Amino acid sequence: MTQHMPEGRTGTAGLTLTDSVFERLLQERIVVLGSEVNDEVANRLTAQLLLLDADDAESDIRFYINSPGGSVTAGFAIYDTMQLIKPDVATYAMGMAASMGQFLLSSGTPGKRYALPHARILMHQPSAGVGGTASDIAIQADLFNKWKQELAKITAEQTGQTTEQIIKDGDRDRWFTAQEAKDYGFVDHVLTRDSGLNSAN
Structure with missing residues (x-):
């Protein structure tokens, strides 16, 4: 209590x-x-x-x-x-x-x-914060892009906007x-x- x-x-x-x-x-x-x-x-x-x-x-x-x-x-x-x-x-x-x-x-x-x-x-859009070797940066950039796409897809479903519109509006x-x-x-x-x-x- x-x-x-x-x-x-x-x-x-x-x-x-x-x-x-x-x-x-x-x-x-x-x-x-x-x-x-x-x-x-x-x-x-x-x-x-x-x-x-x-x-x-x-x-x-x-x-x-x-x-x-x-x-x-x-x-x-x-x-x-x-x-x-x-x-x-x-x-x-x-x-x-x-x-x-x-x-x-x-x-x-x-x-x-x-x-x-x-x-x-x-x-x-999510912050990248990438660093390290060229290979590490490539891996992190790929993960960042997947996060960006997944967040946009879910947000589009939540709002009724298109995924493309969410990505465009979230670029800045x-x-x-x-x-x-x-x-x-x-x-x-x-x-x-x-x-x-x-x-x-």
Whole structure:
């Protein structure tokens, strides 16, 4: 059971205030990506998703995203887990959902993908970061191209755009407002004060 502690205090379980907040959110079936996507973050999020699936396979999971993006492989680990589990995963963009953050946002259950009014969504191609010998560079470039094609193919299916259009639009950084993201197909709804979270549950 989560301990409710005064600010700046820790409980006997050794939880900090931040830990207790995320623990409480997890009890409400809410997971949060609030940082760069890396292996450590992916391991935490996939574990939380699997735990919530095991606990209740029928109730929705709410996934809040405020992220500058990050590792493609770590992002795919989260994406594959979202597809694997039985509960619907409702995604919410707040602040910024960039690069892999955008991909995870649009990977939510169709009809349950949301953006807060001032969220900004960035689509661009994955970073290459190649180096080493000529042979190594060729191998990495081939892998990079496969990632680019796979991301574009999935994003096209999610948005209703063509794969060619996704590749064209993602060749350079392209920013979207919440409404533009809805029009493009990344999200299904823009949350407003009038709509609120209750109507999105």
